[in-house]
Amino acid sequence: MDRGTWNCYAFDFVDMQMKQISEVWTLRTNSDSGTNRLVFVISGEGELYASDAGIRLEAGSLFVCQPGRNPYTVRAVRGGLAIYYIEFASAKTYRQGQQWAVEDCPLPVQGIVQGIPVPIVRRCMETLYECWSAGSGAEAHRVQAGLTELWQSILTAGTDEKEPEASHAVIRSIQDYFDEHYTETFPVEELACAWGMKPTSFFQSFKRSTSQSPLQYITAKRIEKARELLATRDMKIKEVSKAVGYADAYYFSRIFKSAVGVSPVEYMHSFRKTIVVLNPFLWAGLTALGIPGDRMVVLPKEEHSEDPAVEFDLAPMRARQPDLILGSEKAAIWYDGLSELAPTRLIPYKRQSWREHLMQLAAAIGMEEVAVYWIRSYERKAAAARHRIHQSLRNETVLAARIWRHGRVRVFGEQRRKVGDFLYRELQLNAPARIRGFAFEELDSVGKLNDYGADHILLFTEPGFDAGCIHELKGKVYQAGEYPWLHYSALGHEKALAEAVELFTKRAF
Numbered sequence: 032m033d034r035g036t037w038n039c040y041a042f043d044f045v046d047m048q049m050k051q052i053s054e055v056w057t058l059r060t061n062s063d064s065g066t067n068r069l070v071f072v073i074s075g076e077g078e079l080y081a082s083d084a085g086i087r088l089e090a091g092s093l094f095v096c097q098p099g100r101n102p103y104t105v106r107a108v109r110g111g112l113a114i115y116y117i118e119f120a121s122a123k124t125y126r127q128g129q130q131w132a133v134e135d136c137p138l139p140v141q142g143i144v145q146g147i148p149v150p151i152v153r154r155c156m157e158t159l160y161e162c163w164s165a166g167s168g169a170e171a172h173r174v175q176a177g178l179t180e181l182w183q184s185i186l187t188a189g190t191d192e193k194e195p196e197a198s199h200a201v202i203r204s205i206q207d208y209f210d211e212h213y214t215e216t217f218p219v220e221e222l223a224c225a226w227g228m229k230p231t232s233f234f235q236s237f238k239r240s241t242s243q244s245p246l247q248y249i250t251a252k253r254i255e256k257a258r259e260l261l262a263t264r265d266m267k268i269k270e271v272s273k274a275v276g277y278a279d280a281y282y283f284s285r286i287f288k289s290a291v292g293v294s295p296v297e298y299m300h301s302f303r304k305t306i307v308v309l310n311p312f313l314w315a316g317l318t319a320l321g322i323p324g325d326r327m328v329v330l331p332k333e334e335h336s337e338d339p340a341v342e343f344d345l346a347p348m349r350a351r352q353p354d355l356i357l358g359s360e361k362a363a364i365w366y367d368g369l370s371e372l373a374p375t376r377l378i379p380y381k382r383q384s385w386r387e388h389l390m391q392l393a394a395a396i397g398m399e400e401v402a403v404y405w406i407r408s409y410e411r412k413a414a415a416a417r418h419r420i421h422q423s424l425r426n427e428t429v430l431a432a433r434i435w436r437h438g439r440v441r442v443f444g445e446q447r448r449k450v451g452d453f454l455y456r457e458l459q460l461n462a463p464a465r466i467r468g469f470a471f472e473e474l475d476s477v478g479k480l481n482d483y484g485a486d487h488i489l490l491f492t493e494p495g496f497d498a499g500c501i502h503e504l505k506g507k508v509y510q511a512g513e514y515p516w517l518h519y520s521a522l523g524h525e526k527a528l529a530e531a532v533e534l535f536t537k538r539a540f
Contacts, residue, residue, distance in 0.1 A: 039125065040136065042178040045118040047163040052077065052112040058096065058103040065135040066120050068096035070105065071156050075112035080104045086142070088112065091149040093185070097141045115156040119178055138185060147188040150414035151238055155181040157411075173289060180244060187235050202240040206248065213252040214276030217245060242415030253277070254290045261299040262323045268295050292400030301398050302326055307348055307373070309358035312380060315520035316392045317357075320401055328353065348372060357395060389521045409525055416528045417458050423536045429460045430485035432474075433517070434500075436493050440477055444469040449519045453527060454489075481505045489534070491516055509534045 045066060050056055052075075058068070070079065072092040079086045079094055080103065086094065088105070096103060105112065123136040158177040162170035209217075237245055253275040260271045272283035288294050293301075298321070307328045308314045314329050328351050345368055348356070356375040360382075369375040376395040378388055386406055393402030431443040431450050443450040444466040451470070455462045463485045474480070477500045480488055487507045492498075494512075501508050511534065515526035 039123065040179060040182060041122050041124055041133075042175060042182075043120040043122075044159070044163065044174050044178065045120060046116075047118070047160055048116045049073075049160055050114050050116060052105055052107045052114065054107060056105045058105070058116070065122075065137055066098070066118055067138045068098075069115075069117045070094040070096070070103075071115045071117070071152060073113040073115060073153070073156075075107060076109050077105055077107045077112040080106065088114075091147075091153075093144045093147050093152060095138055095141050095144060095185070098137065115160060117156070117159065121178075121182065138182070140185060144185055144188050148184055148239060148418065150242055150411070150418045151184050152181060153414060154242070154411045155184065157407075170289075176246075183231075183234065184238075187231060202237055205237065205245075206241065209245070209249055210252060213249050213256070214274075217249065239419075242411065242418075250286065250290070254287060257283075257287060257295070258291065258298065258321045259323075261295055262302045262321055263325070268299075271295065290404070292404035293398070298398075298401070301396060301401075304354035304396065305352065306396070307351060307353040307356045309356070309362055310380070312385075312388065312518070312520045313357045313359075313378065313392060315518065315522040316385075316389050317396075319389065319405060319521040319525065320393060320396070320398055322396070345369070345372060355395065357392065385519055385521050385524060405521065409521070409528075412525070412528055413457055416532050419532055420458060420460070420535045424460065424487065426461050427486035428463045428484070429454060429487045429489060429535075430463050430466065430480065430483050431489045431491070431516075432480055433491040433513070434477060434493075434496065436496055438476070440474040440480070442466065442472045442474060442480065442483065444471055446470045449517060449523075453516075453524065457524070458531060477501070478503050487535070489516075 058070075070088075070093070072088050072090055074090050076090075077088045079088055088094070105114065121136050121138070122133050124131060124133050126132070155177050158173060159181075162174045162177070234244065237243075237248070241248055243251065257271050257275045260266055260274060264271075266274070268284065269280040272278075272280040275283070277283035277286070284295055287298070291298060302321075302323060304326065305328065306317065306322065306326060307330055308317065309330055311329070314327060317327055318324075330348065348369075349372055353373040356369050356373050358369070358375070358377050359380045360377050361380075362369065362377055366375060366377065376391070378391045378395075380388070383391075389402050389406065390399065393399045431454060433441045433443070445451050445455050445462045446468065447470045454460050463483045465483045481504060485506055487509065488504055489509045489511060490501065491511055491513050498510065501510065511530060515523040515530065517523075
Protein backbone atom coordinates (compact mmCIF):
# COMPACT_ATOMS: atom_id res chain seq x y z
CA MET A 32 0.00 0.00 0.00
CA ASP A 33 1.21 3.49 -0.87
CA ARG A 34 2.11 5.38 2.31
CA GLY A 35 0.16 8.36 1.00
CA THR A 36 -3.13 6.45 1.24
CA TRP A 37 -2.84 5.59 4.95
CA ASN A 38 -5.51 7.11 7.20
CA CYS A 39 -4.73 9.25 10.25
CA TYR A 40 -7.30 10.09 12.90
CA ALA A 41 -8.07 13.45 14.48
CA PHE A 42 -10.37 14.14 17.43
CA ASP A 43 -12.41 16.99 18.87
CA PHE A 44 -12.98 16.62 22.62
CA VAL A 45 -16.55 17.82 23.32
CA ASP A 46 -17.39 16.98 26.95
CA MET A 47 -16.47 14.70 29.83
CA GLN A 48 -17.97 14.02 33.24
CA MET A 49 -17.19 11.77 36.17
CA LYS A 50 -20.47 10.85 37.86
CA GLN A 51 -21.23 9.22 41.21
CA ILE A 52 -24.70 7.75 40.66
CA SER A 53 -26.63 6.77 43.77
CA GLU A 54 -29.98 6.16 42.06
CA VAL A 55 -30.70 7.21 38.43
CA TRP A 56 -28.93 9.37 35.84
CA THR A 57 -30.24 10.20 32.35
CA LEU A 58 -27.98 10.93 29.37
CA ARG A 59 -29.20 13.63 27.06
CA THR A 60 -30.25 12.77 23.50
CA ASN A 61 -27.62 13.25 20.81
CA SER A 62 -28.65 13.40 17.14
CA ASP A 63 -25.16 14.17 15.81
CA SER A 64 -23.98 10.98 14.08
CA GLY A 65 -20.40 12.27 14.10
CA THR A 66 -20.16 12.48 17.90
CA ASN A 67 -19.18 9.43 19.91
CA ARG A 68 -20.73 9.04 23.38
CA LEU A 69 -19.21 6.52 25.78
CA VAL A 70 -19.96 5.34 29.32
CA PHE A 71 -17.14 3.60 31.21
CA VAL A 72 -17.83 2.08 34.65
CA ILE A 73 -15.16 2.81 37.25
CA SER A 74 -16.74 0.89 40.13
CA GLY A 75 -20.04 -0.47 41.36
CA GLU A 76 -22.90 -2.21 39.56
CA GLY A 77 -25.89 -0.96 37.65
CA GLU A 78 -28.08 -1.19 34.58
CA LEU A 79 -28.38 0.93 31.46
CA TYR A 80 -31.80 1.26 29.82
CA ALA A 81 -32.63 2.33 26.28
CA SER A 82 -36.43 2.18 25.82
CA ASP A 83 -37.37 -1.05 27.61
CA ALA A 84 -34.10 -2.93 27.09
CA GLY A 85 -31.78 -3.21 30.06
CA ILE A 86 -28.01 -3.86 29.92
CA ARG A 87 -25.99 -4.93 32.96
CA LEU A 88 -23.07 -2.67 33.92
CA GLU A 89 -20.15 -3.52 36.21
CA ALA A 90 -16.62 -2.27 36.86
CA GLY A 91 -14.76 -2.22 33.52
CA SER A 92 -17.89 -2.11 31.30
CA LEU A 93 -17.64 0.20 28.27
CA PHE A 94 -20.85 1.21 26.46
CA VAL A 95 -20.96 3.11 23.14
CA CYS A 96 -24.22 5.03 22.72
CA GLN A 97 -26.12 4.89 19.43
CA PRO A 98 -26.51 8.30 17.70
CA GLY A 99 -30.06 9.63 17.60
CA ARG A 100 -31.33 7.17 20.20
CA ASN A 101 -33.81 8.22 22.88
CA PRO A 102 -32.19 9.24 26.17
CA TYR A 103 -30.33 6.47 27.98
CA THR A 104 -30.99 5.93 31.69
CA VAL A 105 -28.34 4.58 34.03
CA ARG A 106 -29.64 3.03 37.24
CA ALA A 107 -27.31 2.15 40.13
CA VAL A 108 -27.72 -1.03 42.18
CA ARG A 109 -26.03 -2.32 45.33
CA GLY A 110 -25.00 0.99 46.78
CA GLY A 111 -23.93 3.11 43.83
CA LEU A 112 -22.10 3.41 40.56
CA ALA A 113 -19.10 5.53 39.49
CA ILE A 114 -18.71 6.24 35.77
CA TYR A 115 -16.87 8.34 33.22
CA TYR A 116 -19.05 9.85 30.49
CA ILE A 117 -17.27 11.19 27.42
CA GLU A 118 -18.22 12.84 24.12
CA PHE A 119 -15.82 13.38 21.23
CA ALA A 120 -16.00 13.80 17.47
CA SER A 121 -13.65 11.86 15.21
CA ALA A 122 -12.44 12.18 11.65
CA LYS A 123 -9.94 10.50 9.37
CA THR A 124 -7.50 12.48 7.26
CA TYR A 125 -5.62 11.31 4.19
CA ARG A 126 -3.95 12.56 1.02
CA GLN A 127 -5.77 12.54 -2.33
CA GLY A 128 -3.21 13.47 -4.91
CA GLN A 129 -1.77 16.80 -3.80
CA GLN A 130 -4.68 17.63 -1.48
CA TRP A 131 -5.66 16.64 2.06
CA ALA A 132 -9.13 15.14 2.57
CA VAL A 133 -11.11 14.92 5.82
CA GLU A 134 -14.08 12.66 6.52
CA ASP A 135 -16.22 12.16 9.63
CA CYS A 136 -15.43 8.80 11.19
CA PRO A 137 -17.63 7.84 14.15
CA LEU A 138 -16.85 4.63 16.01
CA PRO A 139 -18.21 1.66 14.03
CA VAL A 140 -19.25 -0.19 17.22
CA GLN A 141 -22.33 0.25 19.40
CA GLY A 142 -23.52 -1.10 22.72
CA ILE A 143 -21.29 -3.01 25.15
CA VAL A 144 -17.76 -3.43 23.79
CA GLN A 145 -16.49 -6.91 24.59
CA GLY A 146 -12.88 -7.82 25.31
CA ILE A 147 -11.50 -4.34 26.00
CA PRO A 148 -8.14 -4.05 27.83
CA VAL A 149 -9.73 -2.59 30.98
CA PRO A 150 -6.53 -1.19 32.62
CA ILE A 151 -5.59 0.61 29.40
CA VAL A 152 -9.07 2.05 28.85
CA ARG A 153 -9.26 3.17 32.47
CA ARG A 154 -5.89 4.91 32.19
CA CYS A 155 -7.06 6.67 29.02
CA MET A 156 -10.15 7.90 30.84
CA GLU A 157 -8.12 9.12 33.80
CA THR A 158 -5.74 11.01 31.52
CA LEU A 159 -8.59 12.60 29.57
CA TYR A 160 -10.46 13.63 32.72
CA GLU A 161 -7.30 15.14 34.19
CA CYS A 162 -6.77 17.18 31.01
CA TRP A 163 -10.43 18.19 30.78
CA SER A 164 -10.49 19.29 34.43
CA ALA A 165 -7.32 21.36 33.96
CA GLY A 166 -9.03 23.30 31.17
CA SER A 167 -5.69 24.24 29.63
CA GLY A 168 -4.93 24.40 25.94
CA ALA A 169 -1.44 23.19 26.75
CA GLU A 170 -2.95 19.75 27.44
CA ALA A 171 -4.23 19.40 23.84
CA HIS A 172 -1.46 17.00 22.82
CA ARG A 173 -2.29 14.72 25.77
CA VAL A 174 -6.00 14.79 24.84
CA GLN A 175 -5.21 13.73 21.26
CA ALA A 176 -2.86 10.99 22.49
CA GLY A 177 -5.43 9.74 25.01
CA LEU A 178 -8.23 9.65 22.44
CA THR A 179 -5.99 7.88 19.92
CA GLU A 180 -5.17 5.24 22.51
CA LEU A 181 -8.84 4.84 23.49
CA TRP A 182 -9.88 4.59 19.83
CA GLN A 183 -7.29 1.89 19.17
CA SER A 184 -8.33 -0.08 22.27
CA ILE A 185 -12.00 -0.07 21.23
CA LEU A 186 -11.40 -1.00 17.60
CA THR A 187 -9.12 -3.92 18.47
CA ALA A 188 -11.21 -5.23 21.40
CA GLY A 189 -12.37 -8.80 20.94
CA THR A 190 -11.01 -9.06 17.38
CA ASP A 191 -9.85 -12.37 16.05
CA GLU A 192 -6.31 -11.49 15.08
CA LYS A 193 -5.01 -13.66 12.24
CA GLU A 194 -1.50 -12.77 13.28
CA PRO A 195 -0.51 -14.35 16.63
CA GLU A 196 0.26 -12.02 19.50
CA ALA A 197 3.92 -11.36 20.15
CA SER A 198 5.42 -13.45 22.93
CA HIS A 199 6.57 -11.92 26.18
CA ALA A 200 10.18 -12.66 25.15
CA VAL A 201 9.73 -10.63 21.96
CA ILE A 202 8.22 -7.70 23.84
CA ARG A 203 11.04 -7.90 26.39
CA SER A 204 13.61 -7.68 23.59
CA ILE A 205 11.81 -4.62 22.19
CA GLN A 206 11.85 -3.02 25.64
CA ASP A 207 15.57 -3.71 25.93
CA TYR A 208 16.10 -2.04 22.56
CA PHE A 209 14.08 1.00 23.67
CA ASP A 210 16.07 1.15 26.93
CA GLU A 211 19.28 1.49 24.94
CA HIS A 212 18.02 3.77 22.16
CA TYR A 213 15.39 5.88 23.96
CA THR A 214 16.75 9.16 22.57
CA GLU A 215 15.95 8.11 19.00
CA THR A 216 12.70 8.37 17.00
CA PHE A 217 10.81 5.15 16.28
CA PRO A 218 8.18 5.00 13.49
CA VAL A 219 5.75 2.28 14.57
CA GLU A 220 5.55 0.79 11.06
CA GLU A 221 9.30 0.32 10.85
CA LEU A 222 9.50 -1.21 14.33
CA ALA A 223 6.69 -3.65 13.58
CA CYS A 224 8.36 -4.68 10.33
CA ALA A 225 11.70 -5.18 12.09
CA TRP A 226 10.09 -7.70 14.47
CA GLY A 227 7.95 -9.32 11.77
CA MET A 228 4.56 -7.91 12.88
CA LYS A 229 1.79 -5.74 11.50
CA PRO A 230 1.60 -2.27 13.14
CA THR A 231 -1.76 -2.98 14.82
CA SER A 232 -0.59 -6.30 16.25
CA PHE A 233 2.69 -4.75 17.41
CA PHE A 234 0.92 -1.88 19.15
CA GLN A 235 -1.65 -4.15 20.79
CA SER A 236 0.90 -6.76 21.95
CA PHE A 237 3.21 -4.13 23.42
CA LYS A 238 0.40 -2.44 25.35
CA ARG A 239 -0.97 -5.71 26.70
CA SER A 240 2.47 -6.65 27.97
CA THR A 241 3.61 -3.30 29.38
CA SER A 242 0.36 -1.28 29.91
CA GLN A 243 1.97 1.47 27.81
CA SER A 244 2.12 2.30 24.13
CA PRO A 245 5.63 2.30 22.58
CA LEU A 246 5.66 6.12 22.66
CA GLN A 247 4.58 6.22 26.30
CA TYR A 248 7.27 3.69 27.21
CA ILE A 249 9.99 5.73 25.47
CA THR A 250 8.72 8.96 27.05
CA ALA A 251 8.86 7.33 30.50
CA LYS A 252 12.45 6.24 29.89
CA ARG A 253 13.41 9.76 28.81
CA ILE A 254 11.79 11.30 31.90
CA GLU A 255 13.45 8.72 34.14
CA LYS A 256 16.86 9.65 32.72
CA ALA A 257 16.05 13.36 32.91
CA ARG A 258 15.21 13.03 36.62
CA GLU A 259 18.53 11.33 37.21
CA LEU A 260 20.47 14.06 35.38
CA LEU A 261 18.62 16.90 37.11
CA ALA A 262 19.27 15.34 40.51
CA THR A 263 22.91 14.34 40.07
CA ARG A 264 24.49 16.60 37.44
CA ASP A 265 25.14 20.32 37.22
CA MET A 266 23.50 20.75 33.82
CA LYS A 267 21.32 23.39 32.20
CA ILE A 268 17.73 22.48 31.30
CA LYS A 269 18.45 22.66 27.56
CA GLU A 270 21.43 20.33 28.04
CA VAL A 271 19.27 17.80 29.87
CA SER A 272 16.58 18.15 27.21
CA LYS A 273 19.03 17.38 24.42
CA ALA A 274 20.62 14.51 26.36
CA VAL A 275 17.31 12.64 26.64
CA GLY A 276 16.17 13.16 23.05
CA TYR A 277 14.22 16.46 23.01
CA ALA A 278 15.53 19.18 20.72
CA ASP A 279 13.06 21.75 22.09
CA ALA A 280 13.75 22.55 25.77
CA TYR A 281 10.36 24.26 26.16
CA TYR A 282 8.54 21.16 24.91
CA PHE A 283 10.69 18.98 27.18
CA SER A 284 9.70 21.12 30.18
CA ARG A 285 6.01 20.67 29.37
CA ILE A 286 6.38 16.91 28.99
CA PHE A 287 8.43 16.70 32.20
CA LYS A 288 5.89 18.62 34.27
CA SER A 289 3.05 16.57 32.81
CA ALA A 290 4.84 13.34 33.84
CA VAL A 291 6.38 14.36 37.18
CA GLY A 292 4.15 17.11 38.53
CA VAL A 293 6.72 19.91 38.77
CA SER A 294 8.90 21.72 36.25
CA PRO A 295 12.52 20.62 35.65
CA VAL A 296 13.76 23.74 37.45
CA GLU A 297 11.61 23.07 40.53
CA TYR A 298 12.66 19.43 40.52
CA MET A 299 16.34 20.31 40.30
CA HIS A 300 16.16 22.79 43.19
CA SER A 301 14.60 20.13 45.44
CA PHE A 302 17.90 18.20 45.59
CA ARG A 303 20.15 20.76 47.16
CA LYS A 304 19.64 19.51 50.73
CA THR A 305 21.58 16.96 52.76
CA ILE A 306 19.06 14.66 54.45
CA VAL A 307 19.87 12.43 57.42
CA VAL A 308 17.67 9.33 57.38
CA LEU A 309 17.17 7.29 60.55
CA ASN A 310 15.04 4.43 59.12
CA PRO A 311 15.33 2.30 55.94
CA PHE A 312 11.67 2.69 54.94
CA LEU A 313 12.26 6.46 54.69
CA TRP A 314 15.26 5.92 52.43
CA ALA A 315 13.11 3.81 50.09
CA GLY A 316 10.41 6.49 49.97
CA LEU A 317 12.90 9.23 49.19
CA THR A 318 14.43 7.08 46.46
CA ALA A 319 10.98 6.66 44.90
CA LEU A 320 10.66 10.45 44.83
CA GLY A 321 13.98 10.67 42.99
CA ILE A 322 16.31 11.86 45.76
CA PRO A 323 19.83 10.68 44.77
CA GLY A 324 21.75 8.48 47.16
CA ASP A 325 24.55 10.98 47.65
CA ARG A 326 22.08 13.52 49.12
CA MET A 327 20.91 11.04 51.79
CA VAL A 328 22.87 10.02 54.88
CA VAL A 329 21.44 6.77 56.24
CA LEU A 330 22.71 6.71 59.80
CA PRO A 331 24.02 3.26 60.85
CA LYS A 332 22.25 1.68 63.84
CA GLU A 333 25.43 1.79 65.88
CA GLU A 334 25.37 5.59 65.65
CA HIS A 335 21.85 5.94 67.05
CA SER A 336 19.37 3.92 69.06
CA GLU A 337 15.60 4.03 69.47
CA ASP A 338 15.93 2.54 72.95
CA PRO A 339 14.96 5.30 75.46
CA ALA A 340 17.46 3.83 77.93
CA VAL A 341 20.37 4.51 75.55
CA GLU A 342 21.76 8.01 75.14
CA PHE A 343 21.57 9.34 71.57
CA ASP A 344 25.04 10.48 70.48
CA LEU A 345 24.42 13.52 68.27
CA ALA A 346 28.09 14.10 67.44
CA PRO A 347 28.24 11.90 64.27
CA MET A 348 25.12 13.58 62.93
CA ARG A 349 26.37 17.07 63.77
CA ALA A 350 29.52 16.36 61.76
CA ARG A 351 27.42 15.72 58.65
CA GLN A 352 25.78 19.18 58.85
CA PRO A 353 22.31 18.07 57.74
CA ASP A 354 19.71 20.38 56.26
CA LEU A 355 16.90 18.01 57.26
CA ILE A 356 16.48 15.02 59.60
CA LEU A 357 13.87 12.33 58.96
CA GLY A 358 12.95 9.52 61.35
CA SER A 359 10.09 7.41 62.67
CA GLU A 360 7.93 8.20 65.69
CA LYS A 361 10.27 6.09 67.84
CA ALA A 362 12.80 8.93 67.72
CA ALA A 363 10.34 11.29 69.45
CA ILE A 364 12.25 11.06 72.74
CA TRP A 365 15.26 12.66 71.01
CA TYR A 366 13.25 15.22 69.05
CA ASP A 367 14.48 18.30 70.95
CA GLY A 368 18.13 17.42 70.42
CA LEU A 369 17.63 16.53 66.78
CA SER A 370 15.68 19.68 65.98
CA GLU A 371 18.52 21.80 67.36
CA LEU A 372 20.75 20.39 64.63
CA ALA A 373 18.30 20.77 61.74
CA PRO A 374 14.56 20.80 60.98
CA THR A 375 13.29 17.36 61.99
CA ARG A 376 10.26 15.43 60.72
CA LEU A 377 9.07 12.23 62.43
CA ILE A 378 6.77 9.99 60.41
CA PRO A 379 4.61 7.29 62.06
CA TYR A 380 5.44 3.85 60.64
CA LYS A 381 2.92 1.39 62.07
CA ARG A 382 -0.09 3.69 62.08
CA GLN A 383 0.16 4.84 58.46
CA SER A 384 0.20 3.24 55.02
CA TRP A 385 3.12 3.46 52.62
CA ARG A 386 1.15 5.98 50.57
CA GLU A 387 0.83 8.21 53.65
CA HIS A 388 4.56 7.75 54.34
CA LEU A 389 5.35 8.92 50.82
CA MET A 390 3.09 11.96 51.01
CA GLN A 391 4.58 13.04 54.36
CA LEU A 392 8.11 12.62 53.04
CA ALA A 393 7.19 14.66 49.98
CA ALA A 394 5.71 17.39 52.17
CA ALA A 395 8.91 17.49 54.23
CA ILE A 396 11.05 18.22 51.15
CA GLY A 397 8.48 20.31 49.27
CA MET A 398 7.67 17.73 46.57
CA GLU A 399 3.99 16.91 47.19
CA GLU A 400 3.16 17.12 43.47
CA VAL A 401 5.83 14.55 42.65
CA ALA A 402 4.37 12.13 45.22
CA VAL A 403 0.85 12.57 43.81
CA TYR A 404 2.06 11.81 40.29
CA TRP A 405 4.17 8.89 41.53
CA ILE A 406 1.18 7.30 43.25
CA ARG A 407 -0.99 7.88 40.20
CA SER A 408 1.62 6.16 38.03
CA TYR A 409 1.81 3.29 40.52
CA GLU A 410 -1.97 2.81 40.41
CA ARG A 411 -1.81 2.49 36.61
CA LYS A 412 0.95 -0.11 36.91
CA ALA A 413 -1.02 -1.98 39.56
CA ALA A 414 -4.14 -2.07 37.36
CA ALA A 415 -2.12 -3.44 34.44
CA ALA A 416 -0.43 -6.00 36.71
CA ARG A 417 -3.81 -7.17 38.04
CA HIS A 418 -5.09 -7.61 34.51
CA ARG A 419 -2.12 -9.69 33.35
CA ILE A 420 -1.96 -11.83 36.50
CA HIS A 421 -5.70 -12.52 36.54
CA GLN A 422 -5.49 -13.65 32.92
CA SER A 423 -2.86 -16.17 34.01
CA LEU A 424 -4.23 -17.35 37.38
CA ARG A 425 -7.95 -16.85 36.82
CA ASN A 426 -9.71 -17.50 40.15
CA GLU A 427 -7.12 -19.88 41.61
CA THR A 428 -5.94 -19.34 45.19
CA VAL A 429 -2.55 -17.95 46.21
CA LEU A 430 -0.80 -18.53 49.55
CA ALA A 431 2.34 -16.69 50.77
CA ALA A 432 4.83 -18.00 53.33
CA ARG A 433 8.32 -17.25 54.63
CA ILE A 434 10.92 -19.97 55.24
CA TRP A 435 14.10 -19.47 57.25
CA ARG A 436 17.23 -21.57 56.74
CA HIS A 437 16.77 -23.31 60.10
CA GLY A 438 13.34 -24.60 59.02
CA ARG A 439 10.99 -22.13 60.67
CA VAL A 440 7.91 -21.42 58.55
CA ARG A 441 5.48 -18.50 58.74
CA VAL A 442 2.22 -18.33 56.79
CA PHE A 443 0.94 -14.87 55.93
CA GLY A 444 -2.78 -14.38 56.42
CA GLU A 445 -5.15 -12.17 54.50
CA GLN A 446 -4.94 -9.49 57.23
CA ARG A 447 -1.14 -9.23 57.20
CA ARG A 448 0.16 -5.75 56.46
CA LYS A 449 2.34 -5.56 53.35
CA VAL A 450 1.98 -9.15 52.06
CA GLY A 451 -1.77 -9.49 52.72
CA ASP A 452 -2.51 -5.95 51.57
CA PHE A 453 -0.43 -6.39 48.43
CA LEU A 454 -1.62 -9.82 47.31
CA TYR A 455 -5.28 -9.78 48.32
CA ARG A 456 -6.24 -6.12 48.10
CA GLU A 457 -3.73 -4.51 45.73
CA LEU A 458 -3.59 -7.38 43.22
CA GLN A 459 -7.01 -8.76 44.29
CA LEU A 460 -5.82 -12.37 44.21
CA ASN A 461 -7.97 -15.13 45.67
CA ALA A 462 -6.95 -16.15 49.20
CA PRO A 463 -7.38 -19.72 50.50
CA ALA A 464 -10.32 -19.92 52.91
CA ARG A 465 -8.12 -20.94 55.86
CA ILE A 466 -6.03 -17.72 55.89
CA ARG A 467 -8.91 -15.29 56.05
CA GLY A 468 -9.25 -13.30 59.24
CA PHE A 469 -5.70 -13.52 60.66
CA ALA A 470 -2.30 -11.89 60.12
CA PHE A 471 0.13 -14.84 60.32
CA GLU A 472 0.66 -18.34 61.71
CA GLU A 473 3.83 -20.23 62.63
CA LEU A 474 4.37 -23.81 61.39
CA ASP A 475 6.92 -26.42 62.40
CA SER A 476 7.38 -27.92 58.93
CA VAL A 477 7.19 -26.91 55.28
CA GLY A 478 4.89 -29.82 54.45
CA LYS A 479 2.08 -28.34 56.55
CA LEU A 480 1.64 -25.64 53.91
CA ASN A 481 -0.28 -28.29 51.96
CA ASP A 482 -3.01 -28.16 54.63
CA TYR A 483 -4.12 -24.75 53.33
CA GLY A 484 -5.17 -26.20 49.95
CA ALA A 485 -3.70 -23.39 47.84
CA ASP A 486 -3.36 -23.66 44.07
CA HIS A 487 -0.24 -21.46 44.13
CA ILE A 488 2.35 -21.01 46.91
CA LEU A 489 4.67 -18.00 46.98
CA LEU A 490 7.73 -18.65 49.18
CA PHE A 491 10.07 -15.95 50.53
CA THR A 492 13.47 -17.46 51.30
CA GLU A 493 16.86 -16.35 52.62
CA PRO A 494 20.11 -16.56 50.60
CA GLY A 495 21.56 -20.06 50.83
CA PHE A 496 18.16 -21.68 51.37
CA ASP A 497 18.00 -25.40 50.42
CA ALA A 498 15.12 -25.70 47.95
CA GLY A 499 14.93 -29.48 48.29
CA CYS A 500 11.94 -29.32 50.64
CA ILE A 501 9.90 -27.42 48.05
CA HIS A 502 9.26 -30.56 46.04
CA GLU A 503 6.99 -32.03 48.72
CA LEU A 504 4.54 -29.15 48.28
CA LYS A 505 1.36 -29.52 46.27
CA GLY A 506 0.28 -26.92 43.75
CA LYS A 507 2.52 -24.51 41.87
CA VAL A 508 5.41 -23.07 43.87
CA TYR A 509 7.21 -19.77 43.26
CA GLN A 510 10.41 -18.81 45.09
CA ALA A 511 11.26 -15.16 45.76
CA GLY A 512 13.64 -13.20 47.95
CA GLU A 513 12.58 -11.31 51.06
CA TYR A 514 13.19 -8.01 49.24
CA PRO A 515 11.11 -6.32 47.97
CA TRP A 516 8.14 -8.42 49.15
CA LEU A 517 8.67 -7.86 52.87
CA HIS A 518 9.88 -4.26 52.60
CA TYR A 519 7.01 -1.90 53.40
CA SER A 520 7.61 1.19 51.29
CA ALA A 521 6.62 2.84 48.02
CA LEU A 522 9.73 1.50 46.31
CA GLY A 523 9.13 -1.97 47.74
CA HIS A 524 5.59 -2.06 46.38
CA GLU A 525 6.66 -0.88 42.93
CA LYS A 526 9.37 -3.53 42.66
CA ALA A 527 7.02 -6.21 44.01
CA LEU A 528 4.55 -5.36 41.23
CA ALA A 529 7.18 -6.05 38.58
CA GLU A 530 8.24 -9.29 40.27
CA ALA A 531 4.63 -10.44 40.68
CA VAL A 532 4.02 -10.11 36.94
CA GLU A 533 7.23 -11.99 36.17
CA LEU A 534 6.41 -14.80 38.61
CA PHE A 535 2.70 -15.34 38.07
CA THR A 536 2.68 -15.05 34.28
CA LYS A 537 5.49 -17.55 33.80
CA ARG A 538 5.74 -21.24 34.57
CA ALA A 539 6.32 -22.07 38.25
CA PHE A 540 8.52 -24.80 39.79
